[in-house]
């Protein structure tokens with residue numbers, strides 16, 4: 001159990017989150033792109049809410065309005081009517097919790113959700129999530145591109161993608177809340193395309209074989225097939241390409257984050273605004289490990305403005321070389337965000353901290369944390385609630401490799 005230490009800054013009862021800063025939904029509701037992703041595309045499921053619940057909701061809200069109109073005037077002119085002596089407040093923030101989740105991004109809320117979803121009825125585990133910035137102004141989740149793909153080089157990452165795609169396809173079964181509108185993550189099916197020159201062809205083919213062994217629907221395309229499918233692309237130096245046929249595309253990150261949060265709260269997860277600055281806990285053996293990897297090209301982390309020169313000088317020329325039509329592109333809009341990049345081996349770190357008892361980590365997913373959150377959250381939930389991984393074995397993603405220095409490289413980043 002983690003007890004709140006003195007280093008914890010008391011939470012303020014702040015205003016609820018106010019939407020996504022600088023970002024709006026990019027796509028209309030769930031319209032598949034014709035012909036872009038053959039096979040069985042990932043779609044959002046039919047709404048859970050039945051007519052019964054809708055009618056019940058309408059009846060209750062009508063009764064509420066009638067009751068309100070017959071009650072005495074509001075106290076102080078604000079909020080709802082409160083009977084004297086019965087304060088209608090949020091549940092109090094507990095002094096202690098069984099699990100404190102630090103950070104309410106997608107990985108935090110997904111983990112909080114799974115903890116409650118997996119605990120079973122009898123446990124009543126107290127889960128408290130602490131988020132320092134309820135506006136999410138700099139959170140990776142809301143600034144991400146929202147992509148999901150099945151094409152990875154490590155079995156664990158492929159399995160997490162497979163799990164997440166299934167989860168997202170049935171999102172209303174998992175995260176639907178009775179009486180709330182159905183969730184539509186605005187999934188846009190669109191296969192990822194990876195290209196290899198002669199030098200990398202063998203590696204790409206081996207990776208595709210691994211993906212197929214894991215059940216992924218992926219096509220290997222020769223230069224001729226590529227040219228037929230993508231006539232606008234320059235394929236002169238390409239030996240082979242791999243193209244995702246199913247469960248790849250993008251979706252709205254904010255909708256997924258909100259859905260996890262709403263469902264987790266409905267299951268009893270408590271949350272508050274505050275910054276966790278330390279833990280009162282006992283070290284397992286010796287001091288906390290200090291591990292720091294600094295990338296030479298690391299940009300200034302305090303500056304989230306868009307680097308126009310980088311796009312102009314390095315990205316655009318490459319785009320235009322591959323697709324000549326991009327010569328005349330005009331950038332619509334752009335934004336910057338933290339990529340959560342694990343410079344050690346570009347992979348998530350999941351599991352117990354080796355030195356600090358009761359501290360568990362789920363972070364460092366390097367550009368695939370959004371899509372892997374449903375799976376990674378479940379895995380960590382299983383570890384905490386069931387005492388071990390059950391549906392996904394993420395032991396190789398544990399912290400141990402950072403100590404031993406053995407990289408678990410993800411080639412398809």
Ligand SMILES: Cc1cc2nc3c(=O)[nH]c(=O)nc-3n(C[C@H](O)[C@H](O)[C@H](O)COP(=O)(O)OP(=O)(O)OC[C@H]3O[C@@H](n4cnc5c(N)ncnc54)[C@H](O)[C@@H]3O)c2cc1C
Nearest residue numbers: 103105106107132140141144145147276337368369370371
């Ligand atoms: C431009 C861009 C594109 C991306 N594209 C994709 C993509 O296509 N697909 C994909 O899967 N992933 C993508 N990612 C990566 C993905 O967004 C991240 O891996 C994922 O969102 C990480 O989630 P998180 O919950 O760990 O982090 P965050 O969303 O950053 O959440 C962490 C939260 O913790 C809070 N916090 C931090 N410290 C404390 C503290 N001490 N006390 C209290 N609260 C604290 C922060 O305020 C923050 O809200 C992209 C990222 C970027 C920036």
